[in-house]
Amino acid sequence: MSLLDQTVPGAALQSLAPAPAGDPAGWGTRNAHDPTVVRDTDGSWYMFSTDAAAGADSVAAGVHVRRSADLVHWSFAGTALPGVPEAAFAWSQAPGLWAPEVVRWSADGDTAVRWHMYYSASTFGSNTSAIGLAVASSLAGPWADQGIVVGTTAGVDSQNAIDAAVTFDRTGTPWLTYGSFFSGIYTLPLDRETGRPVTPGDLGTLIAARALSVERAIEGAYILYRREEDRYVLFASYDSLFDSYNVRVAVAEEITGPYTDLLHRSMTDLDAAPSSIGTKLLGSHRFGADTGWLAPGHNSILVEPGLPGAAGDGADEYFMVHHVRFADDPSQHVVQLRRTFFTAAGWPVVSPQPFAGAAVEALPEPVSLAGPWSAVRLAPDSTALVDAAPVRVDLAVLEADAPARLFDGRTELVRIVVAGTGASDAAPGTELVGTELDAVLFASWDWANARPALSFSGLAADGVAWFGTRGA
Incomplete structure (x- = not known):
């Protein structure tokens, strides 16, 4: 399930399905390029962007403006x-x-x-x-x-x-x-x-x-x-x-x-x-x-x-x-x-x-770091679209209870190891060498599976960023 047709419980995200190009009321966050967001004195947020209208000749040139009360739903302003x-x-x-x-x-x-x-x-x-x-x-x-x-x-x-x-x-x-x-x-x-x-x-x-x-x-x-x-x-x-x-x-x-x-x-x-x-x-x-x-x-x-x-x-x-x-x-x-x-x-x-x-992303209960994860390695020498691959995530700290530690979704700075990318030539049963990350753990919304989930994002010593989300 994707952002195109997803409705998130508690947030009711607006559809991002294509709207008529000349109908700004149905754009949401579509047709916006080069965006910046600032908060008004009344607590709402305004988004300003390049006047890209995807072919809409009925919309005046200038700077397009959108407004939101929650950083999720945006209305053309x-x-x-x-x-x-x-x-x-x-x-x-x-x-x-x-x-x-x-x-x-x-x-x-x-x-x-x-x-x-x-x-x-x-x-x-x-x-x-x-x-x-x-x-x-x-x-x-x-x-x-x-x-x-x-x-x-x-x-x-x-x-x-x-x-x-x-x-x-x-x-x-x-x-x-x-x-x-x-x-x-x-x-x-x-x-x-x-x-x-x-x-x-x-x-x-x-x-x-x-x-x-x-x-x-x-x-x-x-x-x-x-x-x-x-x-x-x-x-x-x-x-x-x-x-x-x-x-x-x-x-x-x-x-x-x-x-x-x-x-x-x-x-x-x-x-x-x-x-x-x-x-x-x-x-x-x-x-x-x-x-x-x-x-x-x-x-x-x-x-x-x-x-x-x-x-x-x-x-x-x-x-x-x-x-x-x-x-x-x-x-x-x-x-x-x-x-x-x-x-x-x-x-x-x-x-x-x-x-x-924030409320939608909150984990309903603590989860273990052990389990299935999908992750992307953001290779600096590639501009190709990268599909997330299965990985194992382990705490790098030497603690007896590390594998059993539960995370309740509060942001936590950690050193973790990702191992196995789902595309290895290693012989069956061979333990793959892990990559240690200076990382952050946090709660997120898993769009592919329509649920709150634990995610990580971190940097390896070789300068390469990884991020991933834990499976069910």
Whole structure:
């Protein structure tokens, strides 16, 4: 059973079956690309996304807006901005807007709630592009355009001014991160009063790039500051948004880098094998009879205080917000939210299962780690869709009662071993060598089997991520 036709007890997830392209009321999370989610002052959430309408010519260009009361059900809430703002259109000739970034904004001494939206205007294959700024006192709008913040021109600049993301550093200074194919990802400081570059015309510091041999395919960057490790976490999407997107991560002590992955390789290394750089967290995959999810990418990170009913109330919770395509029809795409965790070593990992609601995911009773599991190894050198395979999961700690330990679904940091992938050439009866993971255990919704289940997500010493879900 899949997200296409699943109704989850207690959450009544809306259908994601294809709706008429011109009927936004039936879209749900369909027809959304490059999403970001922010929480309003009334507790509801707003999603802003690229105005991809899957051929709908009855929907105005701009930035599509959706609203939710639970991060699960989303209703279309209109289109921010009346088409492409005049200055951005004059610069880029863009027919629509891409990749909005919306952040709560306040200048020094300002107690009023204000919102900044940074949007991108460009055309495919060109780096004559502009990042503009619009402001509002409410997420529902109206939005007032403030003109271009960063602009690049083909034949003059190597940068590509699209895919904006804003991060407040450890001192509270806002930084704009942007970039794409052409020369990579850049970041620059913004003025806290105006939301514009501190230095007019500043195109920023290079923090990530890829080789010409892979068409310099990197975009959709997002930087999260983690106060727990006092460092910056860079997420970026590699390869093609049409069929091979995958999400990579690296960290740095300063927002301007250098950013390095789990194996200490630099995100600006153009000499190593392109697929070896950046720790891959999410790629194309499928669990059992569930939908095959193709080319997940262009993520942002939603940071939330502990949600009611969730494990770890009171602590920050993280959600990776990204779009993804259907493997059986890649022209169709939706947005998913996945719970995101940090391992004992402080590295992010993501859930193998899309978020279905904290109460729905809660395990009805404690379960043993022993038993059947299905897992995906997110090989960094592959862009193929990976089917989950049977594995055995063991606690790596040397405890006499380890095999019998029960987990009640509360998030727990562990070191576990996965052994056997269901595709081994070992002789019958031969014990397979296990892979030890710095991992997290947590409750999830098993979409393939329509039930709450225990899941894990972790990183191996070789820099490869695994995630999986326990069977019945």
